Amino acid sequence: MERNEEGQECYFIVVKRSKKGLSRGSIGRADAETAAGDLIGMVYGRGGGARSSGMVKKQDTYPLTRHQAQLLLSVSPTSRRLELLYNIQLFTAICALAQDDLVVVKHKKDLQPCLVKNVIQLGKKDKPGVLQKLGFELDLVETERDILSKKSAPLPFFSAADIVQVAPSHLNTRQPLRDSGDLGLKQKTVSHINSMAGLNSHNSEKQSILLNTDVSSSIHALSHYSLEVGSMAEVISLNGQTVYGVIRWIGVPEGKKNCWAGLELDNEVATCSDGTFDTKRYFTCEGSKALYVPLTNCKPDSRFLFIPNEIPKPVEPPSVTLLEDLTEDVPPVAEQDVLSRLVGRMKGIQGHFNSCYLDATLFSLFTSSTAFNRMFNRSADTEEGISHILRWDIVNRLRRSGFVPAESVMKFRKQLGCKSFATEEKDPEEFITLLLKHVLHIEPLLKIRSHGDSAQDAYTHQIIVEKNQVRAVPSVQQLLEMSFVSSNLKFEENPSCLIVQMPRFGKKFKMFPKIIPSTELDITDILNCSPKECFLCGHLAEYECVQCLTDHKLQPGKIKQYCSTCNTQVHIHPSRKEHTPHKLTVPDHLPEDAPIQRHQMQLFAVLCIDTSHYVSFVKYGPNQRSWIFFDSMADRCGDDNNGYNVPVIRSCPEVGDFFSQSEEEISKADVSQCSELVRRLLCDSYMCLYQRTELAETFVMC
Ligand SMILES: [Zn+2]
Ligand SMILES: [Zn+2]
Numbered sequence: 001m002e003r004n005e006e007g008q009e010c011y012f013i014v015v016k017r018s019k020k021g022l023s024r025g026s027i028g029r030a031d032a033e034t035a036a037g038d039l040i041g042m043v044y045g046r047g048g049g050a051r052s053s054g055m056v057k058k059q060d061t062y063p064l065t066r067h068q069a070q071l072l073l074s075v076s077p078t079s080r081r082l083e084l085l086y087n088i089q090l091f092t093a094i095c096a097l098a099q100d101d102l103v104v105v106k107h108k109k110d111l112q113p114c115l116v117k118n119v120i121q122l123g124k125k126d127k128p129g130v131l132q133k134l135g136f137e138l139d140l141v142e143t144e145r146d147i148l149s150k151k152s153a154p155l156p157f158f159s160a161a162d163i164v165q166v167a168p169s170h171l172n173t174r175q176p177l178r179d180s181g182d183l184g185l186k187q188k189t190v191s192h193i194n195s196m197a198g199l200n201s202h203n204s205e206k207q208s209i210l211l212n213t214d215v216s217s218s219i220h221a222l223s224h225y226s227l228e229v230g231s232m233a234e235v236i237s238l239n240g241q242t243v244y245g246v247i248r249w250i251g252v253p254e255g256k257k258n259c260w261a262g263l264e265l266d267n268e269v270a271t272c273s274d275g276t277f278d279t280k281r282y283f284t285c286e287g288s289k290a291l292y293v294p295l296t297n298c299k300p301d302s303r304f305l306f307i308p309n310e311i312p313k314p315v316e317p318p319s320v321t322l323l324e325d326l327t328e329d330v331p332p333v334a335e336q337d338v339l340s341r342l343v344g345r346m347k348g349i350q351g352h353f354n355s356c357y358l359d360a361t362l363f364s365l366f367t368s369s370t371a372f373n374r375m376f377n378r379s380a381d382t383e384e385g386i387s388h389i390l391r392w393d394i395v396n397r398l399r400r401s402g403f404v405p406a407e408s409v410m411k412f413r414k415q416l417g418c419k420s421f422a423t424e425e426k427d428p429e430e431f432i433t434l435l436l437k438h439v440l441h442i443e444p445l446l447k448i449r450s451h452g453d454s455a456q457d458a459y460t461h462q463i464i465v466e467k468n469q470v471r472a473v474p475s476v477q478q479l480l481e482m483s484f485v486s487s488n489l490k491f492e493e494n495p496s497c498l499i500v501q502m503p504r505f506g507k508k509f510k511m512f513p514k515i516i517p518s519t520e521l522d523i524t525d526i527l528n529c530s531p532k533e534c535f536l537c538g539h540l541a542e543y544e545c546v547q548c549l550t551d552h553k554l555q556p557g558k559i560k561q562y563c564s565t566c567n568t569q570v571h572i573h574p575s576r577k578e579h580t581p582h583k584l585t586v587p588d589h590l591p592e593d594a595p596i597q598r599h600q601m602q603l604f605a606v607l608c609i610d611t612s613h614y615v616s617f618v619k620y621g622p623n624q625r626s627w628i629f630f631d632s633m634a635d636r637c638g639d640d641n642n643g644y645n646v647p648v649i650r651s652c653p654e655v656g657d658f659f660s661q662s663e664e665e666i667s668k669a670d671v672s673q674c675s676e677l678v679r680r681l682l683c684d685s686y687m688c689l690y691q692r693t694e695l696a697e698t699f700v701m702c
Pocket of ligand 2: 545580581
């Protein structure tokens with residue numbers, strides 16, 4: 001049997017579909033390696049038995065330890081195995097799970113905190129040619145009253161893919177069931193069972209869990225807000241004021257029965273101590289800043305609301321370097337994976353030295369858009385150089401692990417050709433053109449015909465309107481139509497991506513205090529050659545009149561396209577005698593009554609600027625509430641010279657709720673009463689990014 005230097009057996013997972021037809025996610029064991037770099041071995045079926053043997057290209061595989069292979073083997077469908085493997089932080093934590101560790105699993109659509117009771121083997125007996133699957137036997141964690149009053153139903157066997165979170169505090173305090181490389185088969189804590197029959201609830205054990213305050217406080221924290229030592233929290237004081245601070249200690253103070261938190265407040269409060277509570281000291285801080293309250297009185301600091309994922313320094317597990325070797329691109333993050341993979345502190349692209357224009361633009365383009373990803377995949381990727389850095393150090397990393405360190409971005413910036421890109425704040429549109437044209441060699445996204453002349457190429461479209469042409473709070477739909485019609489422009493082709501710049505000039509001037517970012521954009525009326533409806537009677541339109549556009553008797557602001565009958569009728573009116581409607585290009589041989597196909601695009605990101613800082617909103621899926629907010633410099637650790645920026649991604653479904661209202665309601669809304677993120681999206685938009693709807697819908701996982 002083939003063994004590597006440490007004498008371990010060599011397991012692998014197929015990461016790229018091979019010519020021999022092994023599907024991605026197949027797990028196997030290599031018995032030998034040919035001189036040409038092919039692995040000879042076998043793959044395991046779902047039951048763990050050897051299914052077929054043969055050869056697979058080593059470069060199409062990724063090496064696994066036996067323990068990893070066993071954990072992944074219990075995951076189905078096989079495509080889920082790779083998703084889990086690519087979620088590096090989570091998978092590393094799952095591989096190290098031990099008895100009594102606290103995890104959160106997805107159980108019957110709910111998220112449920114559980115304690116690991118056992119790592120169990122399932123399936124056929126361990127014999128040559130068989131790899132036993134590993135899964136987890138878990139104990140449901142309930143509130144104190146639940147456990148004392150009723151028995152809980154036994155939980156089924158869980159695979160590694162059911163675990164969505166591992167409590168970090170527990171990882172440090174316990175020894176894993178196995179040592180890092182080898183599997184702890186000989187250790188007695190691993191039980192060997194072949195059926196579910198052995199799983200019963202154990203009330204006595206659960207009571208003992210409750211007495212362990214460390215565990216119960218963590219359970220509380222996980223099932224409520226994930227508050228732990230180091231979390232930023234807020235407490236409402238007796239006089240109704242909110243105070244903020246960092247949790248420095250969690251436990252049961254002498255003389256108390258439940259879990260308390262010791263906070264170091266941001267500001268001194270006369271009644272607070274320097275860390276003592278009654279006569280005991282649980283931590284030390286300066287002055288009168290230590291406040292002790294029951295943990296249940298603490299809430300996460302609402303000024304930085306995110307799912308806490310405290311990483312003191314961006315330390316990545318060593319497996320990252322190995323995974324970087326994978327030859328396969330990571331697809332955009334699917335809607336259902338965004339919250340678990342992306343949301344939190346130290347997530348997204350880490351900002352550094354005026355990089356926010358670039359961080360926010362890259363995040364907008366690459367996180368979730370499938371249409372943009374198609375172009376990206378078709379673009380040339382040279383083995384070396386800047387496009388390689390972009391693909392491997394930034395895009396794949398962002399999608400796989402949710403975090404890109406500042407060093408990767410700086411490496412990329414330094415290769416952008418002009419030194420100022422690495423040091424100065426730039427305009428996103430300048431960067432986008434450079435990125436698409438010179439880095440990725442993508443054809444211009446837009447072909448725009450002006451006055452019937454030949455079409456011009458462009459990567460973005462700058463909206464140009466006059467203030468009185470649209471409503472006081474216009475939508476992007478209105479602005480784009482007005483911008484096109486008033487300059488007599490038409491899209492020559494239906495674009496797959498459309499990047500629209502709002503009518504504002506950098507940081508200094510914005511024409512509209514608020515703009516509604518239309519989530520759907522209908523470009524039928526500004527698409528050359530596509531059949532359009534008569535504004536009045538709905539038949540095929542043949543004329544367009546720019547002067548009619550602002551006619552107050554005719555729904556001002558709406559595009560006016562007419563069939564030839566209505567065109568004549570409308571322009572009989574004396575006030576419209578001077579109008580000069582022009583003929584539209586109508587497709588040949590179109591049946592009179594053919595239904596008119598609408599061409600729609602979907603919003604996938606909005607770049608915003610507030611004073612001189614760029615941030616990004618991403619609409620990451622069709623669900624109305626699928627919105628996240630990204631700021632590459634949301635927080636900072638350390639001082640200006642020695643610190644680093646903490647990028648943060650927040651989930652903001654409230655943005656979706658707000659923009660599901662009618663435009664009428666939105667334009668009347670009092671911004672000072674809206675949530676901060678709603679206000680920013682409404683008032684600070686700089687660039688809206690759209691993709692073609694049908695491309696978004698046909699997205700399939702690889
Ligand atoms: Zn008509
Ligand atoms: Zn007219």
